[in-house]
Amino acid sequence: MKLAFQIAYKNLMGAGLRTWLNVAVLSFAFVMIIFFNGLMDGWNQEASRDSIAWEYGQGQLLHENYDPYDPFSLEEGHGVLPSAIANEFESILIQQGSIYPDGRMLSVQLKGINLDQNTLKIPTPILKNSEADIPVLIGKRMAETTKLKEGDEVLLRWRDINGTFDAANLTIAGVFDSNVGTIDNGQLWMPLKKLQSMTGLDNQVTLGIAKKESNYAAIGGWKFQSKETLLKNLSDIIATKKISSSIFYLMLLAISLLALFDTQVLSIFRRQKEIGTFIALGMTRQQVVGLFTVEGSMYSLFAIVLGAAYGTPMLWLLAKTGIPIPAASQDAGVAISDTMYPVYGFGLIAITILLIIIAATIVSFLPATKIAKLNPVNALKGKIQ
Amino acid sequence: MDTEKVIKLEHVTKRFPVGEGEFTALNDINLEFAKGEFAGLVGPSGSGKTTLLNIIGSLDSPTEGKANIMGRNISELTHKESAHLRNIHIGFIFQVFNLLPVYTVYENVEFALLLQKKTASERKKAVMEALEWVGLTSMANKKPAKLSGGEGQRVAIARAMVKRPDILLADEPTANLDAKNAHAVLKTMKDLNKELKTTFLFSTHDEKVMAYLDRIVHLEDGSVKEDEIITHQNTEL
Ligand SMILES: Nc1ncnc2c1ncn2[C@@H]1O[C@H](COP(=O)(O)OP(=O)(O)OP(=O)(O)O)[C@@H](O)[C@H]1O
Ligand SMILES: [Mg+2]
Numbered sequence: 134m135k136l137a138f139q140i141a142y143k144n145l146m147g148a149g150l151r152t153w154l155n156v157a158v159l160s161f162a163f164v165m166i167i168f169f170n171g172l173m174d175g176w177n178q179e180a181s182r183d184s185i186a187w188e189y190g191q192g193q194l195l196h197e198n199y200d201p202y203d204p205f206s207l208e209e210g211h212g213v214l215p216s217a218i219a220n221e222f223e224s225i226l227i228q229q230g231s232i233y234p235d236g237r238m239l240s241v242q243l244k245g246i247n248l249d250q251n252t253l254k255i256p257t258p259i260l261k262n263s264e265a266d267i268p269v270l271i272g273k274r275m276a277e278t279t280k281l282k283e284g285d286e287v288l289l290r291w292r293d294i295n296g297t298f299d300a301a302n303l304t305i306a307g308v309f310d311s312n313v314g315t316i317d318n319g320q321l322w323m324p325l326k327k328l329q330s331m332t333g334l335d336n337q338v339t340l341g342i343a344k345k346e347s348n349y350a351a352i353g354g355w356k357f358q359s360k361e362t363l364l365k366n367l368s369d370i371i372a373t374k375k376i377s378s379s380i381f382y383l384m385l386l387a388i389s390l391l392a393l394f395d396t397q398v399l400s401i402f403r404r405q406k407e408i409g410t411f412i413a414l415g416m417t418r419q420q421v422v423g424l425f426t427v428e429g430s431m432y433s434l435f436a437i438v439l440g441a442a443y444g445t446p447m448l449w450l451l452a453k454t455g456i457p458i459p460a461a462s463q464d465a466g467v468a469i470s471d472t473m474y475p476v477y478g479f480g481l482i483a484i485t486i487l488l489i490i491i492a493a494t495i496v497s498f499l500p501a502t503k504i505a506k507l508n509p510v511n512a513l514k515g516k517i518q
Numbered sequence: 519m520d521t522e523k524v525i526k527l528e529h530v531t532k533r534f535p536v537g538e539g540e541f542t543a544l545n546d547i548n549l550e551f552a553k554g555e556f557a558g559l560v561g562p563s564g565s566g567k568t569t570l571l572n573i574i575g576s577l578d579s580p581t582e583g584k585a586n587i588m589g590r591n592i593s594e595l596t597h598k599e600s601a602h603l604r605n606i607h608i609g610f611i612f613q614v615f616n617l618l619p620v621y622t623v624y625e626n627v628e629f630a631l632l633l634q635k636k637t638a639s640e641r642k643k644a645v646m647e648a649l650e651w652v653g654l655t656s657m658a659n660k661k662p663a664k665l666s667g668g669e670g671q672r673v674a675i676a677r678a679m680v681k682r683p684d685i686l687l688a689d690e691p692t693a694n695l696d697a698k699n700a701h702a703v704l705k706t707m708k709d710l711n712k713e714l715k716t717t718f719l720f721s722t723h724d725e726k727v728m729a730y731l732d733r734i735v736h737l738e739d740g741s742v743k744e745d746e747i748i749t750h751q752n753t754e755l
Binding site: 136139143144147148406407410412413414416417418419420509510513 | 572575577578597598601602603604605606610612614616618619620621625629630632633634677
């Protein structure tokens with residue numbers, strides 16, 4: 134085996150340009166696989182972090198009649214949190230309403246939140262310090278669509294517990310900047326007490342955000358969604374995106390493996406006399422097959438070394454400066470920032486290295502099996518078709 | 519021990535499939551070669567010289583008959599056993615040298631010893647000695663492409679001889695050499711034959727080679743026509 138490596142090494146070094154062309158393409162595929170997956174992993178990590186910080190907390194306790202995907206369930210989906218656990222949750226009340234920026238009607242969700250909370254990153258101190266009658270926080274996306282800015286007033290209409298319409302002017306107390314679109318688009322954040330009194334839903338909440346990690350199995354009238362469950366949806370979405378983004382580098386990998394396969398077929402054809410000589414010198418056919426296989430898989434070792442040489446500084450730089458994400462892709466449905474920072478985990482790198490080596494070895498082994506059936510006399514004459 | 523038969527061929531016949539039928543390249547060959555012989559197969563093109571050398575070298579096997587090399591019937595050997603037989607006991611020299619192009623002269627010669635798993639110091643000693651035999655110690659680090667034809671064939675001799683095989687098979691070793699180089703190469707081989715008692719078996723049409731041989735086996739159409747022992751008047755050989 135050591136001998137095979139020595140021979141293979143010499144052959145590759147001797148083969149010159151063709152070797153380096155194969156190695157370069159393969160190394161590019163190697164670096165791209167790590168980069169794209171690192172980007173997705175970085176996104177996933179950041180999205181998870183942001184979603185926990187802005188939306189999920191340590192899990193959510195939903196009223197059993199509330200379905201986050203059905204706005205009509207808001208009407209019935211609220212209740213009083215059981216007192217035994219009430220202080221373990223941050224209360225959120227959600228109601229429907231509409232605002233009229235520039236005279237256009239826009240449906241919104243009114244979200245009441247405690248002003249002293251520090252479970253979510255929603256900057257509630259701004260609400261607390263506001264003198265306005267109905268102070269409201271909105272996110273940057275909402276500010277953009279409504280063209281509202283801090284200090285603006287706008288007409289709000291909502292229905293109270295009896296179904297009667299009410300209207301009043303609200304004041305934008307502040308605009309926050311969050312990567313999590315779902316707490317931003319179409320959302321108005323306001324003091325919980327205010328919303329409860331406006332709607333006549335005193336003490337009523339739609340959901341609670343867990344302050345600490347714990348397992349709330351069965352609480353009458355409420356259903357608990359753990360942080361992991363909530364994050365799973367997010368990971369699933371990112372996993373789907375991972376697959377679609379893999380097309381690019383898988384094609385790159387396929388091209389480089391095809392080039393390697395081609396090189397192997399050609400080199401076995403061109404080097405028949407050499408193969409015959411190896412056998413005449415006392416190598417078994419299996420040893421020669423091993424030799425050519427090692428030679429092919431050695432391309433992958435070179436590619437990994439080369440890829441590491443230029444990939445490490447390149448990927449490190451990209452991880453440090455981040456990748457700017459065009460505004461158009463901000464509607465990804467998953468928390469996404471203006472700049473993504475790839476994260477290259479040890480597992481990702483190890484698996485990619487393994488993948489490249491195994492793929493290169495298989496692609497080199499297949500043509501080499503031809504040698505096992507070779508007649509050395511014909512090989513020495515260079516007569517194999 | 520000088521009478522030990524290293525090669526014993528009994529009724530060796532080789533047929534090749536050709537189209538629908540068969541072509542008989544060797545027909546009932548019975549020959550024996552003793553340790554230390556310096557012999558040659560001579561005959562016109564197509565008479566079966568290379569075919570016979572390939573069988574003796576266990577690169578091919580007879581269709582009928584028995585080829586006993588170093589006491590082993592080569593038809594009964596596994597791939598691994600015949601590889602081992604070649605590695606330890608048989609050296610090949612080809613018409614077109616067949617040196618490994620990416621290797622230096624030194625590494626080409628060393629190769630068989632690597633297969634034998636000799637230690638680095640054993641290898642170094644043997645390789646340098648073999649290069650001395652052929653007068654190429656100064657070329658040790660050159661690549662084959664940089665060598666002249668005569669030098670290339672001498673490297674091939676060193677490579678075949680470095681493991682001190684019992685049998686050395688040389689298929690038209692001088693065909694690509696000019697007269698001066700041919701004589702130098704043949705002289706080297708004759709000296710090695712005397713010194714190491716290696717059995718040399720050539721295939722050739724070359725008069726220059728025949729002048730060196732102690733025994734000439736004439737082949738024609740795959741049969742032995744004459745088996746001639748030469749007694750040299752000329753003692754310089
Ligand atoms: N694989 C094969 N298939 C069919 N015929 C073959 C094969 N190998 C050799 N022959 C035939 O067997 C005969 C002997 O061939 P061989 O190569 O042994 O001759 P040779 O004496 O070495 O000739 P030369 O002096 O030209 O090298 C030739 O007629 C050749 O065409
Ligand atoms: Mg021949």
